[in-house]
Amino acid sequence: MHLPKPLGSVRADHHRSNRALAVARVLPEETAIAMVYNGTTHAVMMATPADIEDFAIGFSLTEGIVTDLSQITSTEVELHPKGIEARLWLTDERADALAHRRRTLAGPVGCGLCGIDSLEEAMRPLPDLTGVGPILTVDEISQATDALRKWQPLHDRSKAVHAAGFLLPGQGIVMAREDVGRHNALDKLIGAMARAGVDPSQGAFVLTSRVSTEMVQKTAMAGCGIIIAVSAPTLHALRLAKDAGITLAAFARGEGFDLFSHTAKLDGKVPHVA
Template sequence: MSDSLPAGSLALPVRRHRQGEMHDVTDAVAEECPVALVFNGISHAVMMATPADLEYFALGFALSEGIVEQCGAVRDIEVIRHDDSVEVQMEIAQGDFVALKAQRRALAGRTGCGVCGIESIELLDLSPTPIAHAAPAVDEAIVARILADLPAQQPLMRATGCAHGAAWCTPSGEIIRVFEDVGRHNALDKLLGWMAREAVSTDNGLVFLTSRASYELVRKAARRDVALIATISAPTSLAIRLAREAGITLLSFCRPNGFVAY
């Protein structure tokens, strides 16, 4: 295999069986490790994630979970790498930190899970504020363009076959930026963190996700005023409910020849 591996992957020896033959080769494997998110010295969440683009991930998590409202409230981010884990230390505004301590919860998220370890059902925020701006109009040709262009911008997925992608796209279907992670919600947090850091307006575009539409993805997008979400796979009933309450247009089962609008 090539000596050049995409960020977030490792080269490991494997034994490949094909058509009755066996070969010892080196293969690319997506990285997954515990990433501790520490706010003002207190560990708040441990997420299993791909250890790439972690500053964007931490910022996006802080914003999409409602820990801070504005990008500027995160004063500093430091990524500290250990042998088998990563710590991301953030300094946030004192008012936000006081609010965080008042409703502190312990998240221990496995891949694809955003609320494992939550202390009570009451802490789940399932009432999104309606988004003020309208979603852009999207047709089959736009979805087809995104689907055609997306694989070229997913190096981790191409190398490993084991990564979700979250893309910010224009209403015409141009892909502006893609982030990848073994966890679908982590990929979205990386994208949202980048958008906040770069002051990308959510007024005129859409988020495209290479996953199912689960409730936490819709909830995160709602907090960041994303009015249109498109996913390759199916939505859940709670994702549909939250999208309707927030005024988000949700497109799922996206294929080159069509999609389902919820």
């Protein structure tokens, strides 16, 4: 089985100063990925066709379909003419619980809440992560997004792909995944970490995107207490982070960052200037 390539080359006319030049551009691929549990399709997401098993496992964990890998009895990836099926077989208990969830998530990339038919489900309670996570230094947070760039081969070629990385204190970024969708990249990272036995509570998620509601929800469901992002949070995402005990550092771009919540996870030796 050969999955579609995550990148492809196309021709374009580059216009500048009233001149046109034929150029080759590398663009990311988007493929419909169906999450199929015990033979029934639960969700269809548009995503980069890479790291599919990581994606399926991470999605299952962050959406609360499973709480532990032992509840997934087997997985397989199947290519179809119109997309890819990620097939997961669950234990009877989890399959029964899933049958009671009236959800579909068919939607375009970038919308992690598309299709949810319940406001209660969209704003589901999150675990309390107050005190969860290591103490990070100013330099570790400031340099996190710059360090993540070394883990972005798809973005280096296409300039159109998000990344999510995992930072451990004293080690830097130790793992990362990429996708055209910011929430897909995070799901892939969480799935890869679960498969490798890496504990999310021991470090921080580093994001190349803004911090939206679903990014905080997925972080909390994974059990990670720190988010470091290159861009801003939404107001509601910040409220969720505060309520869930998540430290949120945004606008992290090398020379500094803004720390919005739960500042105790920052090295306390930093002086504050009013």
